[in-house]
Amino acid sequence: MAQSGKGRLNYRCPSCFLRDIDMDMFYDKDKDEYYCLRCQYRGNEADVLAKNELARFRYRAMYERFDFDV
Amino acid sequence: MDRFIVNIIHRPEMVPEYAVKVTGHGKAEDLGRKALLTESLDIFKTQQACAHKNGLKTTIQMTYASLFNDEAVALAKQHHEEFGDEIGLTLLGLPCEQFRQKYKTKDFCIWMFSMEDKKAIVRDVFEKFHDAFGFYPESTGSYYMDAELINFIKAEYPSVKCAVATCWEEGPKAYHTCNNSWYTFMDGGPWAPWIPSKANTHAPAANEAEDSGIVAIPHLSRDLLACYDGNGSNFGTHPQNVLRGMIYNTKTWEYPYLYNLIDQYRSLAKYNNGYAYNMMFVGPGWMNKMGRWEQPYELLLKSYEDGCAYYGKLKKEGKLVDMTMAEFADYYRETKHYTEPECALWRDILYGSDKQLFWYCDPYMRACVNMDQGGAIVDLRPYAAKLEWPVGIGTPHIQDASYPFLIQEKYRAGYFTHYAGEGTVRSAKVCYKGEEIDLCLCRTKAQFSQQGEDRILTLDPVELVFADGLKVRLQTIITFAEGSSSIRFDRKILSMSDPDAEITIKEYLVACYGTTEYTEDMSSLRLHIDEEELSYEYKCRELIREGAEEIDCVIPPIKTRVSMLANGRNKIGFVREGYAFSPMFTLGYERNLKETEVFTTWLNLERAD
Numbered sequence: 001m002a003q004s005g006k007g008r009l010n011y012r013c014p015s016c017f018l019r020d021i022d023m024d025m026f027y028d029k030d031k032d033e034y035y036c037l038r039c040q041y042r043g044n045e046a047d048v049l050a051k052n053e054l055a056r057f058r059y060r061a062m063y064e065r066f067d068f069d070v
Numbered sequence: 071m072d073r074f075i076v077n078i079i080h081r082p083e084m085v086p087e088y089a090v091k092v093t094g095h096g097k098a099e100d101l102g103r104k105a106l107l108t109e110s111l112d113i114f115k116t117q118q119a120c121a122h123k124n125g126l127k128t129t130i131q132m133t134y135a136s137l138f139n140d141e142a143v144a145l146a147k148q149h150h151e152e153f154g155d156e157i158g159l160t161l162l163g164l165p166c167e168q169f170r171q172k173y174k175t176k177d178f179c180i181w182m183f184s185m186e187d188k189k190a191i192v193r194d195v196f197e198k199f200h201d202a203f204g205f206y207p208e209s210t211g212s213y214y215m216d217a218e219l220i221n222f223i224k225a226e227y228p229s230v231k232c233a234v235a236t237c238w239e240e241g242p243k244a245y246h247t248c249n250n251s252w253y254t255f256m257d258g259g260p261w262a263p264w265i266p267s268k269a270n271t272h273a274p275a276a277n278e279a280e281d282s283g284i285v286a287i288p289h290l291s292r293d294l295l296a297c298y299d300g301n302g303s304n305f306g307t308h309p310q311n312v313l314r315g316m317i318y319n320t321k322t323w324e325y326p327y328l329y330n331l332i333d334q335y336r337s338l339a340k341y342n343n344g345y346a347y348n349m350m351f352v353g354p355g356w357m358n359k360m361g362r363w364e365q366p367y368e369l370l371l372k373s374y375e376d377g378c379a380y381y382g383k384l385k386k387e388g389k390l391v392d393m394t395m396a397e398f399a400d401y402y403r404e405t406k407h408y409t410e411p412e413c414a415l416w417r418d419i420l421y422g423s424d425k426q427l428f429w430y431c432d433p434y435m436r437a438c439v440n441m442d443q444g445g446a447i448v449d450l451r452p453y454a455a456k457l458e459w460p461v462g463i464g465t466p467h468i469q470d471a472s473y474p475f476l477i478q479e480k481y482r483a484g485y486f487t488h489y490a491g492e493g494t495v496r497s498a499k500v501c502y503k504g505e506e507i508d509l510c511l512c513r514t515k516a517q518f519s520q521q522g523e524d525r526i527l528t529l530d531p532v533e534l535v536f537a538d539g540l541k542v543r544l545q546t547i548i549t550f551a552e553g554s555s556s557i558r559f560d561r562k563i564l565s566m567s568d569p570d571a572e573i574t575i576k577e578y579l580v581a582c583y584g585t586t587e588y589t590e591d592m593s594s595l596r597l598h599i600d601e602e603e604l605s606y607e608y609k610c611r612e613l614i615r616e617g618a619e620e621i622d623c624v625i626p627p628i629k630t631r632v633s634m635l636a637n638g639r640n641k642i643g644f645v646r647e648g649y650a651f652s653p654m655f656t657l658g659y660e661r662n663l664k665e666t667e668v669f670t671t672w673l674n675l676e677r678a679d
Contacts, residue, residue: 009365
């Protein structure tokens with residue numbers, strides 16, 4: 001098994017992101033999966049993207065536009 | 071008429087750190103790689119084009135590396151002529167082959183070098199700039215500029231009038247976000263421009279004698295709620311930081327949060343005599359052709375184009391004035407006076423919580439009032455001490471440039487909810503028949519007003535309900551009197567369901583000192599009630615005195631004395647020492663009150679020696 005490298009994009013670990021840690025993941029070409037060096041997360045690109053959506057649960061107003069002139 | 075000013079700053083950083091470390095993954099480090107230099111300059115050109123296309127002038131902050139590049143120098147001259155851009159000089163972007171060969175180090179943060187090296191580097195960089203342009207710059211900066219560095223630059227190069235001098239609340243939180251590898255510890259500073267004192271960059275000057283001679287601006291305009299709780303680098307007027315925080319729609323590539331942030335800053339004019347400020351400063355590493363984290367280059371570029379377009383739109387609508395850094399420094403000195411505070415009644419624009427904070431900053435303190443906790447003070451920095459705090463190699467604080475806190479609700483628990491210990495906070499408890507209700511549990515909102523020299527925060531009344539049915543309507547008013555180094559708290563009993571009832575209010579401050587999440591040695595602290603002293607020995611002792619005139623704590627490691635005064639009949643002062651599992655101290659006053667009575671207390675800050 002060859003060493004891991006970077007994938008198409010430099011995905012961060014979604015699990016670590018949820019605890020405010022930007023942890024770059026590495027890509028295992030043989031298994032077609034990204035994995036975190038710090039925690040136990042691993043998943044393919046689709047799973048990373050899906051888990052990134054979970055990270056947005058706290059931004060409940062992220063699509064709102066506020067008026068500060070009132 | 072309100073004036074909202076923006077500084078847009080670009081730097082031709084020939085060796086962006088992200089490009090070297092991440093997109094260069096798997097390659098041996100080569101700072102002179104031609105592709106790297108070409109791409110870096112292309113990003114700078116793109117950023118400049120984004121601003122100019124939208125009718126915005128910029129401040130070009132030349133890096134040391136770019137001064138060796140003829141094309142970068144020529145571009146700066148051309149854009150100065152054509153667009154009125156200022157040519158300044160940043161102390162960021164030091165890494166390059168020439169720097170490495172000369173200084174034999176991989177350090178790149180100017181404030182972390184020894185003073186001897188700081189002087190050598192400043193002279194080297196400023197003279198190189200002079201060789202390229204024939205004049206010395208009027209603006210400079212870094213992520214942080216320590217006081218000794220600013221004082222040296224001002225003495226050697228008096229043309230400098232403006233500097234990027236801190237990143238707001240970039241400290242342990244940013245360190246953790248980078249998996250404990252990003253050593254920018256600079257919590258506790260102003261979020262908006264200020265005149266740094268000669269003693270400590272974070273503490274604004276109170277008068278001409280304390281004036282360092284420059285106007286400082288923060289690196290980015292950051293979300294005053296989100297940044298205090300989370301990673302500062304996700305929530306600022308830096309479009310790619312917003313992407314870093316994943317605060318965008320992945321399908322439509324929209325990010326209304328960025329515009330809300332800009333607009334909320336614009337709205338701060340109503341608390342600051344019609345003046346508001348924004349700063350955007352995106353390093354080229356954030357617009358890398360290889361993308362950054364999840365974001366492809368196209369999204370990185372779009373976000374920067376959109377950011378500039380929004381500022382451009384505001385300018386066209388007459389709602390924004392773009393200035394260079396030097397122009398802004400002149401404007402700031404013409405319109406602001408030393409003791410004039412910076413105020414921000416800030417609302418949540420991201421989490422949907424309706425939470426409201428009030429931030430106050432002047433030469434004597436920085437304070438945060440949390441309306442979700444009944445007007446408790448949840449952060450307090452005693453600038454009155456003007457604490458000398460040299461940083462860099464050879465000093466006691468090699469990396470830690472933060473201004474120490476007395477209260478920090480994230481690093482020291484705040485209103486305490488855990489099993490054992492205690493948290494730092496300035497609040498009050500309302501007591502009746504053995505029951506205590508802390509105002510921290512009374513969520514409310516506040517209105518801001520200004521009367522003469524006073525900035526007044528009037529909180530909406532809250533209702534307290536005791537077990538036997540007594541209902542108390544109470545209002546808190548917090549007054550910051552300009553130049554007083556004091557915060558006044560008025561607790562008004564508006565009404566009680568039993569008009570003959572008598573309640574007790576305990577005003578208290580739980581505090582300590584520190585710059586990080588970990589406790590410091592409290593052994594040198596001394597608590598007082600009038601002339602009576604209690605030396606801190608972690609013995610959980612308490613002093614109580616009826617009619618106490620003044621109570622205080624002297625904190626020698628940060629040269630600070632914090633004291634409390636109270637008005638009225640039957641006041642009782644108390645001071646409490648902490649213990650090993652709760653390394654805090656408490657100052658407080660209590661008093662009995664009836665309907666319509668008011669309990670007034672003051673929290674005062676001063677230098678201890």
